[in-house]
Amino acid sequence: MVIYQLHSNSDKGDGTVRYILSGEGAGSVFIINETTGDIHAAKSLDRERKSQYVLHARAIDRRTNRSLEAESEFIIKVQDVNDNAPTFPDGPFSATVPEMSDVGTSIFQVTASDADDPTYGNSAKIVYSILEGQPYFSVDPKTVICHKAPGNQSAFVNQPTAAVNTWS
Ligand SMILES: [Ca+2]
Numbered sequence: 001m002v003i004y005q006l007h008s009n010s011d012k013g014d015g016t017v018r019y020i021l022s023g024e025g026a027g028s029v030f031i032i033n034e035t036t037g038d039i040h041a042a043k044s045l046d047r048e049r050k051s052q053y054v055l056h057a058r059a060i061d062r063r064t065n066r067s068l069e070a071e072s073e074f075i076i077k078v079q080d081v082n083d084n085a086p087t088f089p090d091g092p093f094s095a096t097v098p099e100m101s102d103v104g105t106s107i108f109q110v111t112a113s114d115a116d117d118p119t120y121g122n123s124a125k126i127v128y129s130i131l132e133g134q135p136y137f138s139v140d141p142k143t144v145i146c147h148k149a150p151g152n153q154s155a156f157v158n159q160p161t162a163a164v165n166t167w168s
């Protein structure tokens with residue numbers, strides 16, 4: 001897949017222009033076809049590891065090795081895909097609640113995180129649900145776990161799967 005194409009106005013398509021790529025990942029992550037200027041990714045890119053690459057392009061004349069244009073800088077940004085599940089970095093949690101507590105008593109707060117890009121789509125959007133403990137406990141859509149019905153009960157929220165991404 002061509003992810004970017006360099007083109008010099010001096011390029012008449014006769015193969016005399018040679019495109020040279022340098023900078024971050026040039027020759028390893030990004031491979032250039034020196035004749036067409038097509039840039040391919042040679043490896044799969046992980047936005048969570050590196051979200052953008054700063055590269056430099058040059059166009060030279062093959063016969064004279066002279067630069068046809070000044071070196072130009074360009075940036076390749078890695079677009080996010082939703083490939084990380086939310087996790088509870090501080091879990092597993094444990095909490096106690098006195099018996100006969102009022103319904104609605106807040107018990108504790110959990111916060112999950114998601115490594116995906118929070119500024120793009122819903123990849124890092126988090127909603128909370130509890131897997132066990134109903135009807136005695138409920139979770140606020142944001143973060144708070146509440147005591148819902150009287151009784152001497154305990155709930156455990158220790159599975160990261162209690163937080164899920166939503167696609168709306
Ligand atoms: Ca995610």
Ligand SMILES: [Ca+2]
Nearest residue numbers: 080081083116
């Ligand atoms: Ca991602």
